[in-house]
Amino acid sequence: MINSGTYATITLDSIISAAKMELKIQDSADYDILFEKWANQAAGTQGLHTLSTTIKKQCSITVNGGKAKLPVGFNQLIAMRYNTNNVSNSSLNCTPMLYVDMAFLSNCGCDTNTPFIQNMQGVFQINNGYIIFYGGVPDGVTCSLSYFANNVDENGLQIVYERYERALTAYLCYRYMLQNLQEYNQYAMETFRQEWMAQKRMLRSQDARDSFNNTKYQMMEVANALVVDKSWAAQYTQ
Amino acid sequence: MLEKEIVERISRLPFAGVISDENRLDGQYIVSLMESARAQIAKEVYQKNNKRLNPVFYQKYYPTYSEQLQEAKTYVKFSCPEVLTLDSNSDGLRYIGTTDCSVAFRRIWSRSMLSTINKHQVMSVKGNRYTAALYDGSAQMMEIYGNAEIEEIMIEALFANPHDIPTWNADYDPYPFPDDLLPLMDDYIFRSITSIAASVQPETRNQYNQTTPRRR
Numbered sequence: 001m002i003n004s005g006t007y008a009t010i011t012l013d014s015i016i017s018a019a020k021m022e023l024k025i026q027d028s029a030d031y032d033i034l035f036e037k038w039a040n041q042a043a044g045t046q047g048l049h050t051l052s053t054t055i056k057k058q059c060s061i062t063v064n065g066g067k068a069k070l071p072v073g074f075n076q077l078i079a080m081r082y083n084t085n086n087v088s089n090s091s092l093n094c095t096p097m098l099y100v101d102m103a104f105l106s107n108c109g110c111d112t113n114t115p116f117i118q119n120m121q122g123v124f125q126i127n128n129g130y131i132i133f134y135g136g137v138p139d140g141v142t143c144s145l146s147y148f149a150n151n152v153d154e155n156g157l158q159i160v161y162e163r164y165e166r167a168l169t170a171y172l173c174y175r176y177m178l179q180n181l182q183e184y185n186q187y188a189m190e191t192f193r194q195e196w197m198a199q200k201r202m203l204r205s206q207d208a209r210d211s212f213n214n215t216k217y218q219m220m221e222v223a224n225a226l227v228v229d230k231s232w233a234a235q236y237t238q
Numbered sequence: 239m240l241e242k243e244i245v246e247r248i249s250r251l252p253f254a255g256v257i258s259d260e261n262r263l264d265g266q267y268i269v270s271l272m273e274s275a276r277a278q279i280a281k282e283v284y285q286k287n288n289k290r291l292n293p294v295f296y297q298k299y300y301p302t303y304s305e306q307l308q309e310a311k312t313y314v315k316f317s318c319p320e321v322l323t324l325d326s327n328s329d330g331l332r333y334i335g336t337t338d339c340s341v342a343f344r345r346i347w348s349r350s351m352l353s354t355i356n357k358h359q360v361m362s363v364k365g366n367r368y369t370a371a372l373y374d375g376s377a378q379m380m381e382i383y384g385n386a387e388i389e390e391i392m393i394e395a396l397f398a399n400p401h402d403i404p405t406w407n408a409d410y411d412p413y414p415f416p417d418d419l420l421p422l423m424d425d426y427i428f429r430s431i432t433s434i435a436a437s438v439q440p441e442t443r444n445q446y447n448q449t450t451p452r453r454r
Contacts, residue, residue, distance in 0.1 A: 029334070
């Protein structure tokens with residue numbers, strides 16, 4: 001089913017398939033390995049690097065040996081809390097405490113001064129792909145993480161939005177032609193390169209515009225609430 | 239056309255269509271010439287025709303899984319007959335994948351490439367993220383990486399010898415060569431036969447004359 005909504009995603013194979021059709025090499029899988037590498041590279045922070053290549057995610061991790069492995073694509077912690085199903089460790093059950101990277105969260109000017117929010121420093125540290133607890137957290141305890149991550153799947157490959165297809169296809173064609181210069185002319189190669197550059201710029205600007213609009217709407221909501229609904233606005237003004 | 243029809247057609251070529259038991263060419267010899275001609279013509283047509291070949295050239299091969307062939311747990315081996323080379327970038331292997339044609343396995347060209355890609359985090363086949371195929375031409379084996387459970391595959395290729403494919407029956411199935419290219423094959427084989435004939439020096443009067451005259 002074709003789903004061309006904002007969040008519709010496609011696989012890297014879909015991009016490879018499109019590029020192979022453009023290049024008329026659809027009857028061979030000789031270059032598929034290389035194509036996937038190029039597509040992953042171009043779709044991520046080494047290529048497009050749009051705002052949508054980084055997203056907010058949530059997951060559950062399990063403590064083992066005083067540490068827990070961070071999920072694939074992890075970039076920056078937003079907050080962590082213990083899960084409520086830690087039956088064997090009732091002391092950690094439903095702890096009304098959110099551990100945050102205070103320096104990161106308050107960097108934008110937000111007031112994070114509440115009794116239920118605690119700085120993660122003193123509880124755990126993040127080091128080399130692991131959350132390492134300072135002590136007192138037994139094996140098997142699960143925690144929920146909210147974090148910023150590269151928009152990747154469980155294998156670490158970039159998740160590709162449908163709107164990336166044209167840009168990535170052009171990039172794959174350009175790279176393939178670059179490698180097989182004797183078979184393609186300079187004009188065709190340059191055309192694909194220009195298309196890739198133009199599409200990359202467009203996608204970046206689209207993401208920036210969407211981000212701005214989202215922020216703007218949130219600000220407008222708060223402003224409207226202040227005017228029409230003082231009780232609702234109270235939560236923002238406390 | 240069936241193989242025997244092409245053999246009959248070619249065997250009449252040097253004698254303007256009229257043959258007898260005395261001048262009839264050996265059938266096996268002609269089949270051997272046909273295979274060489276087919277390979278040569280496929281290569282020429284592929285390179286001239288924007289890397290396209292008539293699908294008649296290709297044959298499907300369904301290798302049988304054999305426990306005795308297996309040597310390691312990381313890959314599965316299947317027998318695969320010799321395939322032709324089309325140009326510097328591609329050989330005659332067109333499709334290696336599942337029997338329902340839903341997944342084409344990615345190609346690994348050599349053991350050196352296998353070693354190289356396994357050093358790269360995205361391209362590596364070690365994580366079983368995708369299935370890949372390596373054709374070992376010298377051993378005539380197909381090695382499938384990334385899926386140690388696989389027991390059925392299909393290979394569509396331009397095989398060097400059509401007789402190597404068990405599902406192809408020379409008596410009933412058309413020879414994997416398009417009819418419209420038969421004149422090219424005629425020409426190729428005719429040249430081969432006549433060049434051999436021309437290279438054999440007959441006993442002529444001149445040869446007799448070259449001997450040293452007797453003295454009386």
